[in-house]
Amino acid sequence: MYNINVQKDMIRGEFPMFKNQPDLTYLDTAATAQKPQVVIDATNKFYSSQTASSGRGSYTLAVEASLLLEDVRGKVTKFICGNDNEILRDYTTVFTSGATESLNLVARMLQQLVYSRKTKKFNIILSLAEHHSNIIPFQQIVQTAKSMGIEAELKYLGLNQDGAIKLEQISELLDSDTLAISITHSSNVTGKITDLSTFGKLVTSKCSNLGRDLPLTVLDCCQSAPHIPVNLSQTIFDFACYSAHKIYGPNGVGGISAKIDVLRQFEPVFTGGGIVELVEESGSSFQPAPSRFEPGTPNMAGIAGFGAAVDFVNKIGYQNIISHEQELSKYLWQGLNDRKENFGIQTVGLFNQSENNNSNQLALASFSIQGIHPHDLGQVLDVKKVAVRVGHHCAQLVHRNFGIPSSTRVSCGIYTDFSDLDKFFEALEDAVKFFRKS
Numbered sequence: 001m002y003n004i005n006v007q008k009d010m011i012r013g014e015f016p017m018f019k020n021q022p023d024l025t026y027l028d029t030a031a032t033a034q035k036p037q038v039v040i041d042a043t044n045k046f047y048s049s050q051t052a053s054s055g056r057g058s059y060t061l062a063v064e065a066s067l068l069l070e071d072v073r074g075k076v077t078k079f080i081c082g083n084d085n086e087i088l089r090d091y092t093t094v095f096t097s098g099a100t101e102s103l104n105l106v107a108r109m110l111q112q113l114v115y116s117r118k119t120k121k122f123n124i125i126l127s128l129a130e131h132h133s134n135i136i137p138f139q140q141i142v143q144t145a146k147s148m149g150i151e152a153e154l155k156y157l158g159l160n161q162d163g164a165i166k167l168e169q170i171s172e173l174l175d176s177d178t179l180a181i182s183i184t185h186s187s188n189v190t191g192k193i194t195d196l197s198t199f200g201k202l203v204t205s206k207c208s209n210l211g212r213d214l215p216l217t218v219l220d221c222c223q224s225a226p227h228i229p230v231n232l233s234q235t236i237f238d239f240a241c242y243s244a245h246k247i248y249g250p251n252g253v254g255g256i257s258a259k260i261d262v263l264r265q266f267e268p269v270f271t272g273g274g275i276v277e278l279v280e281e282s283g284s285s286f287q288p289a290p291s292r293f294e295p296g297t298p299n300m301a302g303i304a305g306f307g308a309a310v311d312f313v314n315k316i317g318y319q320n321i322i323s324h325e326q327e328l329s330k331y332l333w334q335g336l337n338d339r340k341e342n343f344g345i346q347t348v349g350l351f352n353q354s355e356n357n358n359s360n361q362l363a364l365a366s367f368s369i370q371g372i373h374p375h376d377l378g379q380v381l382d383v384k385k386v387a388v389r390v391g392h393h394c395a396q397l398v399h400r401n402f403g404i405p406s407s408t409r410v411s412c413g414i415y416t417d418f419s420d421l422d423k424f425f426e427a428l429e430d431a432v433k434f435f436r437k438s
């Protein structure tokens with residue numbers, strides 16, 4: 001079993017935020033993770049001694065910036081897609097400003113298919129567990145298609161009582177007009193982990209029954225990548241979208257990892273400098289993927305920091321992360337369940353433990369308390385220096401599904417300790433007493 005003292009003393013010590021804010025109990029890692037010193041150092045190093053524009057110059061610093069970018073691209077691709085070098089040759093990563101841009105880019109690529117194939121009818125399957133960033137870009141392309149007389153529709157996979165996506169509904173929803181399926185690897189509200197292998201089997205079997213090719217499949221691994229391996233190459237997914245800032249990396253950088261062959265079929269979505277082969281008065285030709293999707297000057301300091309974040313997570317290892325966070329997850333859910341009756345707590349989804357003592361649950365829980373508005377609760381917790389997220393967490397459909405308009409979310413990371421959760425429960429008890437009295 002992973003030694004919690006090693007976790008507490010060594011890993012937490014690598015995050016300057018906890019030295020600078022010694023009283024802080026940070027339980028909002030699902031919104032953004034704190035940054036270890038190595039990530040801050042890599043970002044600073046780029047600005048203080050490596051600054052040059054990548055891909056544009058022939059002097060040494062510019063060449064080194066290009067090499068750095070490609071080195072991090074390789075690291076991130078391996079981190080998201082899996083370790084098998086043979087398979088990795090088929091995959092690449094497009095750098096973006098984060099998961100939101102990644103999902104918008106993918107949606108615009110799908111739109112290109114609709115127009116280039118002159119599609120008259122299509123549907124896209126999402127789930128009720130999705131973050132708004134994995135809903136609205138697809139709503140927009142469906143609405144635009146409809147305005148052009150195309151029969152277009154969004155369909156949603158429902159949720160089980162525990163919050164997991166009802167994958168079995170794929171056989172009902174997927175049909176010959178399904179253009180794409182875009183779902184989350186883990187919800188940012190329930191923390192439930194989607195079983196990607198079952199997803200693959202269900203999609204493959206339904207497509208073979210229909211005698212059709214697989215639709216394009218998109219995985220939002222924003223919440224999962226910091227906590228569990230994504231292993232894109234072991235799944236049927238074509239695209240994985242994520243943000244570095246949730247993986248202990250810098251803000252303003254993220255990516256789409258995908259098969260090179262899949263990316264090859266698309267035209268650039270945004271255009272400009274840095275991605276062209278030839279520009280003539282009437283038109284231009286573009287570099288191959290991934291560069292063709294990365295116009296303009298990249299966020300090089302962010303990319304350098306992202307590389308350091310991937311090294312940091314790899315150094316700790318997913319096995320250690322999982323064994324620590326699974327214990328935190330049980331402790332968090334047990335604590336909420338113990339207070340359920342007394343406090344009038346309703347969790348968004350339920351905790352369930354599998355036979356092998358693992359769960360399909362990240363160390364994250366969202367809940368409401370009867371008679372106490374999450375914003376009021378959040379304020380009282382803040383006075384006690386306990387930072388949690390309140391509101392709908394950019395996922396209104398999940399909340400509506402459970403009949404809870406908004407919730408309080410507690411989310412953990414590798415630096416979270418049981419004492420953080422104890423402080424949260426202590427503050428929660430005080431807050432409930434305070435509100436019940438007033």
Ligand SMILES: Cc1ncc(COP(=O)(O)O)c(C=O)c1O
Nearest residue numbers: 098099100131133188222223243
């Ligand atoms: C599941 C999920 N998808 C997408 C996003 C969007 O990420 P970003 O705001 O970094 O673009 C988030 C952010 O919370 C998320 O939790």
